[in-house]
Amino acid sequence: MTDRVRAACKALDADGPFSRKDVVYHIDPADDRGELSVRRAFQGIYDRGELVRIGRGKYRNVKDMAPVSDVRQRIYRAMHIKGAFCAADIVKLADADQSYISAVIRKLVKIGRLELTGKAGGTKVFRVRHKDRFYLEYVK
Amino acid sequence: MNKCFIPTHNYQKTEALVEELLGPAMNVDMAAVIGPAGRGKSFAMERIFTNNKNTTYVLYQEKWSHIELMREIAFRLSGERPRLRQACFDILQDEIRERRRLIIVDDGDRMSSSCLNVLRNIHDILHLPILIVGEPFLERKIMREKRLKSRTRSLLFYSPVNQADVGLFFKQTIGASLTPDQQIKILKHCEGDFRPLLTFSVKAEQIMKVSGISAVTDRIVDEICNNGRK
Numbered sequence: 005m006t007d008r009v010r011a012a013c014k015a016l017d018a019d020g021p022f023s024r025k026d027v028v029y030h031i032d033p034a035d036d037r038g039e040l041s042v043r044r045a046f047q048g049i050y051d052r053g054e055l056v057r058i059g060r061g062k063y064r065n066v067k068d069m070a071p072v073s074d075v076r077q078r079i080y081r082a083m084h085i086k087g088a089f090c091a092a093d094i095v096k097l098a099d100a101d102q103s104y105i106s107a108v109i110r111k112l113v114k115i116g117r118l119e120l121t122g123k124a125g126g127t128k129v130f131r132v133r134h135k136d137r138f139y140l141e142y143v144k
Numbered sequence: 145m146n147k148c149f150i151p152t153h154n155y156q157k158t159e160a161l162v163e164e165l166l167g168p169a170m171n172v173d174m175a176a177v178i179g180p181a182g183r184g185k186s187f188a189m190e191r192i193f194t195n196n197k198n199t200t201y202v203l204y205q206e207k208w209s210h211i212e213l214m215r216e217i218a219f220r221l222s223g224e225r226p227r228l229r230q231a232c233f234d235i236l237q238d239e240i241r242e243r244r245r246l247i248i249v250d251d252g253d254r255m256s257s258s259c260l261n262v263l264r265n266i267h268d269i270l271h272l273p274i275l276i277v278g279e280p281f282l283e284r285k286i287m288r289e290k291r292l293k294s295r296t297r298s299l300l301f302y303s304p305v306n307q308a309d310v311g312l313f314f315k316q317t318i319g320a321s322l323t324p325d326q327q328i329k330i331l332k333h334c335e336g337d338f339r340p341l342l343t344f345s346v347k348a349e350q351i352m353k354v355s356g357i358s359a360v361t362d363r364i365v366d367e368i369c370n371n372g373r374k
Contacts (some may be wrong), residue, residue, distance in 0.1 A: 005238040006223045041238060048224050082194045085201060092147040097194045099149070140223050 007144075009045040013055060013065055021062040052140060075100050079108050080142040086123060088131045117141075145349055148316045152309050154179075154302045155188045161300055165246050165273035166198055173273035174264070176252065178283050178357045179302025182337030185277050189248050193339060198243065198301045204251040208264040213255075217247060236270055246273045252342065253278030253285065258308060262293055304336020318349045320360045344368055 012030040016022035017101055033039045049055055055063045075098070082097035083089060094105045109130060112118040117138055121131045132138045158177060165173055179185050180361060193201040200220040204213065211232075215225045218232040221239045226232050247257070251262065255276075263274050276282065286292045310327045314320050322330070334340040347368050348360050 005235065006189065006241065007239075037234070045224070077197070078194050082190075085190045085193055096147050096149045097191050120349075128357075136219070139220075144220075144223055 005041050006045045006048060009042055009049060010054070013046075013049065015061070017065040021058055021064055023061045023063065025061075052137070060074070076108060079105055081140075083112075083118070083132060084139050084143045086137070087135065088129060090124070090127045090129050092127065145346060146301045146317050146319070149191065150309060150313055150316065152184065152305065154184065157300055158188050159192065161298065162192055162199065162246060162275065165275060165297070166196075166244070168270045170297075171268075171271065171312070172297045173271070174267050174292070174353075175273075175275050175297050175300065176282055176286060177275065177300045177302065178280055180279060180337070182303040182339040183304070185302055186250055186340045187338075189250055189275075189307050190275055193248065196246075200281055201248045201250065204249055204255055204259070206254060208255075208259065210256070213249075213259050213260045214256075214262055214266075218331055218352045220247075221245065233269065236266070236272075240270055240272060244272065246275060248275045248277065251278075252276035253282035255285075257285070257289065260289070260292060264295060267295060268323065274354070292373065305338060305341060307331055307336065310334075310341065314345060314348075314360065317345050318352070318360075320348070320352075322360055323362075326360060326362065326365045328329045329369055 008031055009027060010089050012027045013022070016026050016030060024043065025070075027046055028039055028042050029141070031042050033042055049062070050057070054066060056066045058064050078098040079094055079100055082094045086093055086097070089100055091105045091109060094100065095102050098105070109118060113120065117133060118130045119133050122128065161177070165175055172185065177185055177189075189201060200212070200217075202216050202220055208216075211229055214229060215227075218235050219225045222232050222235045224235055226235060244323055247263075247266070252260075255278075260276075263276065266272055267274050276286075286296055286299070287326040307324070307327045310330050310346070311322055314322050330341070330344060334344065346365055351364050351367070
């Protein structure tokens, strides 16, 4: 349901600010329980900061929801499952190029999703800062 | 030391099992991967999760109740952790409409009977394939209950690391070729597990670096096998 609500928000956002009701109409759930489920998923997305409230009952998307490449998706999944890792650990799991992995790590460190925890024998060790948030934003 | 992945025969069998479980539902879609610690079960699962979008991985934490397990599965599939059991089921039902996914639960041997039966409920009600991973005690837990036993499609036992795996591992990690005798000695020392093999290769590389030689000699193998004892 969360994915459907997210997709609806993206579609509605193209025409400007939208309300919670717009999302419910867009998904058109079969019964009251479905509507409750849509509202709950919408609240979850708002709580995670993917939407921003710009006025009374009006929201906009703040997250770039462009589809990521398969290799990058594998790298994100490997980072999530490892928790704390060095670039070589990700190479082993995701079969991606080490220089590309290092570039992805640098980008994620810069925006605060990963942090450097130390060096082990000349190898930098990183850690996912908020595991759940990382999972929702990059893996799911 | 070069960190690399060795697709062992155990990994290949696990990959085939995952593909089989993700195929058409047969209502007997539970399976278990069983093996002692150090055989590479968890690593194989991590790699399968990384490379297969239709899988979801849950690491069972000690003393989790069945509700906590359900919440975690709901979170992995939908991004929400509802408080109530029924809400978890509703959310899961909504989620799987779009895409059928395999739920991998690691450290399954530490799960209580009620947690195993929650997985059975998810399998029965939502028709989702479940793969439980754990140490040999898991087999006894599954066999104890006929309900679980009859729903288990296959039990995959992780066999010990073989001679070919040892040779390939040393070739790819430290670039050293081993003689068959050395492989047998190392295999005996490692007792079929991957972790001792890894520590063995680290020690061998250190000795090679210090003494300035580029090949693994019989003396190095004997010294590590005997832990420096004469």
